[in-house]
Amino acid sequence: xxxxxxxxxxxxxxxxxxxxxxxxxxxxxxxxxxxxxxxxxxxxxxxxxxxxxxxxxxxxxxxxxxxxxxxxxxxxxxxxxxxxxxxxxxxxxxxxxxxxxxxxxxxxxxxxxxxxxxxxxxxxxxxxxxxxxxxxxxxxxxxxxxxxxxxxxxxxxxxxxxxxxxxxxxxxxxxxxxxxxxxxxxxxxxxxxxxxxxxxxxxxxxxxxxxxxxxxxxxxxxxxxxxxxxxxxxxxxxxxxxxxxxxxxxxxxxxxxxxxxxxxxxxxxxxxxxxxxxxxxxxxxxxxxxxxxxxxxxxxxxxxxxxxxxxxxxxxxxxxxxxxxxxxxxxxxxxx
Amino acid sequence: xxxxxxxxxxxxxxxxxxxxxxxxxxxxxxxxxxxxxxxxxxxxxxxxxxxxxxxxxxxxxxxxxxxxxxxxxxxxxxxxxxxxxxxxxxxxxxxxxxxxxxxxxxxxxxxxxxxxxxxxxxxxxxxxxxxxxxxxxxxxxxxxxxxxxxxxxxxxxxxxxxxxxxxxxxxxxxxxxxxxxxxxxxxxxxxxxxxxxxxxxxxxxxxxxxxxxxxxxxxxxxxxxxxxxxxxxxxxxxxxxxxxxxxxxxxxxxxxxxxxxxxxxxxxxxxxxxxxxxxxxxxxxxxxxxxxxxxxxxxxxxxxxxxxxxxxxxxxxxxxxxxxxxxxxxxxxxxxxxxxxxxxxxxxxxxxxxxxxxxxxxxxxxxxxxxxxxxxxxxxxxxxxxxxxxxxxxxxxxxxxxxxxxxxxxxxxxxxxxxxxxxxxxxxxxxxxxxxxxxxxxxxxxxxxxxxxxxxxxxxxxxxxxxxxxxxxxxxxxxxxxxxxxxxxxxxxxxxxxxxxxxxxxxxxxxxxxxxxxxxxxxxxxxxxxxxxxxxxxxxxxxxxxxxxxxxxxx
Numbered sequence: 104x105x106x107x108x109x110x111x112x113x114x115x116x117x118x119x120x121x122x123x124x125x126x127x128x129x130x131x132x133x134x135x136x137x138x139x140x141x142x143x144x145x146x147x148x149x150x151x152x153x154x155x156x157x158x159x160x161x162x163x164x165x166x167x168x169x170x171x172x173x174x175x176x177x178x179x180x181x182x183x184x185x186x187x188x189x190x191x192x193x194x195x196x197x198x199x200x201x202x203x204x205x206x207x208x209x210x211x212x213x214x215x216x217x218x219x220x221x222x223x224x225x226x227x228x229x230x231x232x233x234x235x236x237x238x239x240x241x242x243x244x245x246x247x248x249x250x251x252x253x254x255x256x257x258x259x260x261x262x263x264x265x266x267x268x269x270x271x272x273x274x275x276x277x278x279x280x281x282x283x284x285x286x287x288x289x290x291x292x293x294x295x296x297x298x299x300x301x302x303x304x305x306x307x308x309x310x311x312x313x314x315x316x317x318x319x320x321x322x323x324x325x326x327x328x329x330x331x332x333x334x335x336x337x338x339x340x341x342x343x344x345x346x347x348x349x350x351x352x353x354x355x356x357x358x359x360x361x362x363x364x365x366x367x368x369x370x371x372x373x374x375x376x377x378x379x380x381x382x383x384x385x386x387x388x389x390x391x392x393x394x395x396x397x398x399x400x401x402x403x404x405x406x407x408x409x410x411x412x413x414x415x416x417x418x419x420x421x422x423x424x425x426x427x428x429x430x431x432x433x434x435x436x437x438x439x
Numbered sequence: 440x441x442x443x444x445x446x447x448x449x450x451x452x453x454x455x456x457x458x459x460x461x462x463x464x465x466x467x468x469x470x471x472x473x474x475x476x477x478x479x480x481x482x483x484x485x486x487x488x489x490x491x492x493x494x495x496x497x498x499x500x501x502x503x504x505x506x507x508x509x510x511x512x513x514x515x516x517x518x519x520x521x522x523x524x525x526x527x528x529x530x531x532x533x534x535x536x537x538x539x540x541x542x543x544x545x546x547x548x549x550x551x552x553x554x555x556x557x558x559x560x561x562x563x564x565x566x567x568x569x570x571x572x573x574x575x576x577x578x579x580x581x582x583x584x585x586x587x588x589x590x591x592x593x594x595x596x597x598x599x600x601x602x603x604x605x606x607x608x609x610x611x612x613x614x615x616x617x618x619x620x621x622x623x624x625x626x627x628x629x630x631x632x633x634x635x636x637x638x639x640x641x642x643x644x645x646x647x648x649x650x651x652x653x654x655x656x657x658x659x660x661x662x663x664x665x666x667x668x669x670x671x672x673x674x675x676x677x678x679x680x681x682x683x684x685x686x687x688x689x690x691x692x693x694x695x696x697x698x699x700x701x702x703x704x705x706x707x708x709x710x711x712x713x714x715x716x717x718x719x720x721x722x723x724x725x726x727x728x729x730x731x732x733x734x735x736x737x738x739x740x741x742x743x744x745x746x747x748x749x750x751x752x753x754x755x756x757x758x759x760x761x762x763x764x765x766x767x768x769x770x771x772x773x774x775x776x777x778x779x780x781x782x783x784x785x786x787x788x789x790x791x792x793x794x795x796x797x798x799x800x801x802x803x804x805x806x807x808x809x810x811x812x813x814x815x816x817x818x819x820x821x822x823x824x825x826x827x828x829x830x831x832x833x834x835x836x837x838x839x840x841x842x843x844x845x846x847x848x849x850x851x852x853x854x855x856x857x858x859x860x861x862x863x864x865x866x867x868x869x870x871x872x873x874x875x876x877x878x879x880x881x882x883x884x885x886x887x888x889x890x891x892x893x894x895x896x897x898x899x900x901x902x903x904x905x906x907x908x909x910x911x912x913x914x915x916x917x918x919x920x921x922x923x924x925x926x927x928x929x930x931x932x933x934x935x936x937x938x939x940x941x942x943x944x945x946x947x948x949x950x951x952x953x954x955x956x957x958x959x960x961x962x963x964x965x966x967x968x969x970x971x972x973x974x975x976x977x978x979x980x981x982x983x984x985x986x987x988x989x990x991x992x993x994x
Contacts, residue, residue, distance in 0.1 A: 182652035184579075186681070187490060187659065189652075196681060252712070259720050268717045273482055273684045273704045385708040385717070387682030395487065395709050403656070 111424055115417060122413045123175065127168050130406055171406070180407030185399045190407035193392060198411075199282035200270060201388035203300075204381065205373045207308035212315040213366060219316075220323025220362075221355070227328060235320065242317030247376045251310035251383040258306055268385035270303050271296065307384040311376050315369040322365045326358040333357070360427070367423025371416040478992045479701035481974065484714040484726035488681050488707045493646055493664035494634040495568055496575075496657070498582035500983050503631045504727075505705055508687055508987055509551075510634035510670030513542055513561065514625050518986055519749065519978035521802050521902035523625055523938070527556065527635055527671060528613075537620025537936045538603075542613045548694045550637035551675040558607030563638040565605040565615060567647070574651035583632035586900060587623065620934040622941050626804075626903035629984065640669035673698045673988045682707060699976070699991035718743060718969055725970035725977070731789035731849065737969045744972045748979035750793070750800045750963035753907065754847035754896035756858065757884065757958040761918030762891040765835075769827040771956040774835075774892065775813035777820035777865030780961040783857045787850060788964055795960035797949040799907035802981040803899065804938070805945025810953035820865035832868035838883070838890035843876035846964050847896035855894055887915030896962075902982050904945040905933060908952075917957040925951065 155161050159170060174181070180190035223235035259267035270284050271277060277296035279287045285304070288297025330336060331354050339349045374389075381390030389412060396404035489502035494510050497503060515526035528542040548556040568584045569592050576594050578585040590596030601621050606614045617624065627633065641647070645661020652658050659665070668676055673695065674687035687703040706723055708714045714726040715733050719740065729737065729745065737743045756778060764770045784792040796810050824833050839855035840848075848854060852873070859869040872890055874880040883889040893916070899906040911917060912929045919925065928951060932944040968979055976989040 182656040182658050184656050185490065186488065187656055188681070189658065193681075200682075255716060260716055263720060266722060267720045268708050268713050268722055269706065270683065272722075273686075273706050274480065279680070382710050383713060385710060385713045387707070391682075391709055398709075403652075 108425055111421055115421065118417055119414065122417070123172060123410060124168070126406055126409050126413070127171055130402055131164065131167075133400070133402075175407070175410065180411065181403030183396075183401055183404045185395065185401045185404070190403055193404070194389070194408070194411055196282060197387060197389050197392050200284075200386060201374070201377050201381070201390060203270075203283050203285060204304060204307055204311065204377055204386060204388055205370070207304045208311035208373055208376075209315065209366070209369065211308050212312040212319055212369065215312075216316040216319030217323050217362065220320040220325075221327055221350075221358075223320070224324040224327035224331070232324075235324070239317040239321050242313045242320075245313065246379075247310055247313060248379045248383060250313050251307065251380050254306050254310050255383065265306050266303050267306075270300060270387060272299050272303075275299055303386075307380045307386050310383070311373060311380045314376065315366075315372060318369065319362060319365060323358065323362050326361050327354060330354050330358045364423060364427055367420055367426075370419040370423075374412055374416060479699075480704060481700050481702070481725070481987070481990060481992075482704045482706055482723045484708045484717055484723035485705045486707070486709055486711075486714070486726075486728060488679075489685065489705075491659065491664035492668035492676065492679075493659075494631050494636060494668070494670070495564075495584065496580055496659075496664060497632060500727075501705075501707075503983055504985055505685060505687070506634070506668065506670075507631050507672070507984055508674040508703060509668050509672045509676065509690075510631065510636055511672050512629055512631070512634045513544075514628045516629050516902060516980060516982065516984055518989070519980060521626075521629075521804070521981055523629065527561075531625070533936045537934065538617045540615045540617070540624065542615065544611050544613060545694065546611060548671050549692050550640070550669050550671055551690045551692055552637050552640050552669045553692060554637050554639045555610070556635065556671050557610035558613040559610070560638050561613040561635055562605035562607050563641075564633075564635050565602065567641065568633075569600070569602050571647075574649060574657045575647065577651070577657060580657040581632075583627075583630050583900070587627040587630070587633075620936055622933050622935050623901070623903040623905045624936065625938070626906075627901050629982070630901050631984070634670060637669035640667050643667075674703060677702070695988070698988045700987065703987055715969070718971070721971075724974050725968060727966070727968045729967040729969045731791055731967075733969075734789065734791075734967055742972055744970055746968045746970055746977060746979055748966045748968060749802045749981040750965050751802060751981040752845075752847045752896060752898040752964060753795050753798055753800055753960050754845075754854075754894075754962040754964070755795070755798065755958045755960040757893045757895050757916050758956060759887060759889070759891050759893070759916065759918040760957065761887065761915075764827065764829060764833070765891050765918075767827050768955065769823045770829070770833070772813070773820040773823040773827075773833075773865065773867075774862070775956055775959045776816045776823065777862045777867060778813075778858050778959055778961060779815040779861035780959075781815060782861070783854055784962050786857065787853055788962065791967065792962045792964045795963045796953065798911065798952060798958070798960050799904050799945075799949070800899070800963045800981070803902060803904055803907060804942040805904040805949060807946040807949040810950045812953075813959070815861065817861070817865040820867075824866045831866045832863070833866060834868045834870065835862070835892055836870045836872055836890035837862070837892040837894075838872045838874070838880065839894040840876040840880040841873050843880075845896060846898065846966055847962055848894065851894050858894075885916050887918055889916070895958075899982070904941075904948075905929075908945070908948065911952070911957055919957060925955065925957070 159167060182189050183193060186193065219235055223232045226232050255267050258265045266272065275296050277288060277293050278291050280290065281287055284300035285297050288294060288300055336349060336353050339353045377388060378390035378394055380386065381388045382394045385391065389408060392404065393408050396408060485501050485504065487501045489497065489505045490499055491497050491502060492506055492509070494506045497506060511526050513526060513528035514523050516522060517524045527545055527548065529545050531540060531542045533540055542561070544558055544561065550556055568581065571581055571584070571591050572593060575581055576591050588601045590598065590600035592600070601617050601619065603616045603618050608614060641663060644663035644667040646663035648661040649657050649659040665679065671694065673690055673693045675690040677686040677688045679685040685705045689698060689701050708717055711730045714723070717723045718726060734745055737745050758765050758771050758774060760766045780794050784794050796812055797806060799806055821831060824831060837855065837859060839851045841852065843851060855871065859871060862869050874883065884893045884895060897907065897910060908929060912926055928948050932941060932948060935941045935944060970977065973992045974990060975993045976991050979985055
């Protein structure tokens, strides 16, 4: 297991290197340049040339890349052109918002997706199963952006049940020691603030959860169908174990292995989906930040922010792989 | 079989429990609709957070909107117009040589930190800007000082500096000396970057402290621009959580009439559709830059209204006279007659545009109602081309930008197509050429290597004709020879400081431009703001100098 973990950790090096090259190349392929973003569109060619020279943009591309790696390696992700704040400060403030939203969406997707998958597997071929399939297909095929708009229109604009923007009502006075607003409300004993933060999470989390929920439900269904025909399940039943015990100990536990991997893989999907969802709900997380950076050609934010999100996705996948090893004895023992 | 039934019951129970959970959550959320609106608090939907709250270091609309409520200028604009009125200065006079300005200051004014506003404070601010060094001289940091005052005490631009010195006479008189007579001076002083801020607070909170990052961005290390902006305006900063909200509260030390609203909250919502929906749900009370397609929705809504901002932009087609045969005035006149401006404005601007006749909008001094007009007349255009000795159709390369939308040019390809069609009916053979807005298109057009005709426009920086007409003087896009009389006229007007005389000179310049046609202006557009109908008293400024002092909720 240890060897497996070390091997996976070592793999991070080429992955992160590749990621940095991709991001660097992408940023350089964008039209315009940081110099023009800094000086505005009516800047004179002379001042643009001066800034290009100041920023080293006139140096060969490999020199620029090396400078980028050096800076990032030193923990400096640059400074936002739009806000004049260090990218790391912006991440500290916005990342908790995205984590909160991603967790809420993940929680919702797992809480509904797994039981739904189990339920439809148990009713394989029935009208419930067909209905579940249709719901899953809709979940996967409807664009998050569109679903978010529909949810917002119905529940905020028409019914007025839930807020349509932000993380908290602006008239609520609350302290934010951790920037996780729900947690902050609980920690500071401000229950109104905590509840208000939960209300602000509901619609974006449901929209963001739609695709992972559908995928988790389908994988759970397939996995349960697969497992419940296994010999050990038949043996357990033959021994006269109560069906609930068989389901809990033998079916679900084994069926969860592929589902765990899928849940881990959904983190990437959730983070990319957060860009759209956060934009629609003006949710001040990494998504709205990166979206604004694309519009403003805020190169340091794009470089730093996307690299950060990339690293998070890679790390989460690593944790999932390792936890998969813990759950699955065949992997855990393979290294011995 | 029994086990299967049991299993089904169990899973059905689980699903039912989840549905109940979802319903409970949904029902509990019922109470969430909108927010509990306090009638002394207005929530404004901004498109972004301010960049900084240090007035002298900002140039974006969202920063200016917020800082405008905190600080004041010596000279201001009458609400909703660009007419100059006294603010922190009660009167002013200019010396006969045009270089020395004497400002008589308002008595009994103090900054929100309790320190007095006086001549020393005025001079401290002017000297602060003039003495910027290093990163603070960067035009992305002190954009407006660079634009208006040309240069600093030190550095490469020192030789271009318009400002020389400021002298305080007692507490009530500030004498500002310039290096040359500078006509736009008073109009430029209405800009928020030239507001007078508390010297004590600027020093205490390290307003000038900061470094240039490796990305070329000025990173302040003091807290003045983020936590302690201090001015003489009707509001002061209470709190600012970036990405969430910025709250201003009434400044109890304000010298003028107390504003109606106790609190102003600016909430950043980048997405236009999200701002509209937040207004519909009551989470905000108003927002700026309404998308043209949303205007009808807002107007139909019983609780909402549209407020028009006077136009402060102009869209035009430039004609590069260095390309033959466009050096011939008859050919340029044919272009002017051949562009069906009224149709384009009526068809593509959702009622927000009006046909422009000159390079500045009507809200700016010097606009001339009597300039030569060129109504669409394809036959006249053909006659002019023939009288210039040309064989029809006359080929012309017409450039338009892609990947860009501006208030004066929401959809450039559509404008181009309509103009190209009308020009083809007028004896031209149009060759289309497009390029991405930045850097390709702007680089080529401004550098004079674009087409003979190019789609362009601008939004003004400040309320002075120079802010619009200066573009004709400062680049090669019109292909004008250095000896062109337009330069002499523009330079002469630039040094005249008497407002009436300047206005008359610019009226004459606008007529000269209309006759010589370096380009064909075609549209001025009115941006729209949206508010709840209960919000009254808001008078939008053409230059974004919006004042919330008189805004209140109607009963």
